[in-house]
Amino acid sequence: MDWFLTPVLGDIAILARPALFNVYFALASIPIGFVAAVFMALGKASRNRLISGFCQGYIYVFRGSPFFIQLFMFYSVALALNLSVWKPLGIDWLVLHPLFMGPAILALNTTAYTAEIFHGALLTVPKGEVEAARAFGMSRGRQFRAVIWPHLIRIAWPAYTNEVVFLFHATALVYFTLPVIDDQKDLMNKASELFRRDYNAFLHFSVAALYFLAISLVIFYLFGLIYRQMTRHMPQRQRIAFKPRWLG
Template sequence: MNECLVTIQEYALRSLGIGERMLPRGDFTLCQQITLIGSGLLWNLYFAAFALLIGFFLANALALAKTSRNPWLRKPAEWFIFVFRGSPLFIQFFIAYEALVQLPRTGIPLLGLTLPTDWMTKAWAGALLVLVLNTAAYSAEIFYGALRNLPKGELEAADAYGLSGWTRYRRIMWPTAMRLAWPAYTNEAIFLFHATTLVFFSGFPALRQQGDALYYASYFADKTFNPFVAYPIVAGFFILLTLLLITLFGVVNRRLNRHLPGATSKVRYRPNLLR
């Protein structure tokens, strides 16, 4: 038990570069595997949290652009959504990495200053960028569908109250669209969280072996030739965190629907709404 505490101390933040530098070699204990895989999970949480946060705002802008009558706004939004929803995330990672590597090493001169570019090829920035754009495209399609399915009566009521333009959008359209879109958006958030495991398998190098949960799991599986320990551990972690994610989104959903009768009932996670 004490030994395990030492292991946790050494390896719990290994994925961030804090603690022991060397990965354990040979004779992996269960404690080491659980600690290191849990440590890698920090990367998955980082990617998922920031991609969802930034992607949410971008998705709202894209959805609005896609409903716009102006083709200069609508067409680019449509193309963006088509490209990112129509191609595999795995390929998007590869393309982004290859494209970011092509940026000039010495930086881009801009108004006398040099913008450094090498940080863009690192996973924390480059992969996050891809995840943001990807989730923005999928979420934008969900929000777009919700905007199109707004009940006619609510818009007429808004007109009757003399609301128009931005006020109408902010007070009536947006809250209702969020309410409609939330179950599907929950699903998208789960998919995105699961997709973060792809990052270190797709071109982006794990610097100094600081990778995500699946990176360490496959490291252990490769070293021990035993897939029956490491993969169930990472699967268990993901089940727990997925349940947590569903709970968090359920809280938001209850708040969005708090004025409606029956809103206190729990939201059911509908797996049929595949993305």
């Protein structure tokens, strides 16, 4: 059995640090994308045609094009502006760094997907409660905070959980496009490096997949806890009983 466990445990140890880069890309982009998506969803629902049109166009462009192409496009534009903009400003070391550009592009991408989720949830908020809040004399800001937002986030949370997991999986593409600086390799990049040494694709990529599965499981668990907290005042579904009744 050692012939199997030894290389697997060795790869688990080697890929532990690269996994942190995938986690970093996700953690750095999720908060920005979440906040931006709220405004984007409200903008799409706005009665102002200019604001609504811009938000709809943004969502369509990012949801309608592959993330891999977006990485290439933004990195190419950033390189093209390097000599004329970034270097004179003295920020080329930041803008072109993958630890900055990676989360930035991920945030732009997840903003579009999350905004569509939030907009769909916004349309399902009970109109009667909004009208009641308006009749009660609440300002638009208070209506949003007290009535619309609690309903919106509770409705959108399951779909948003899936989006966060998809975003984490998308971090595997970052270093396929952006340059690797020093030893800043993510899971897929490091697994590819190990593969080029011994051509054992099954071992290295399987262990990388295990990391993605394990971290995805943690995301589902944590977001599930948050969702249960959101719905704690609602009737809970009865759990499945595995014990036959005749056993007492």
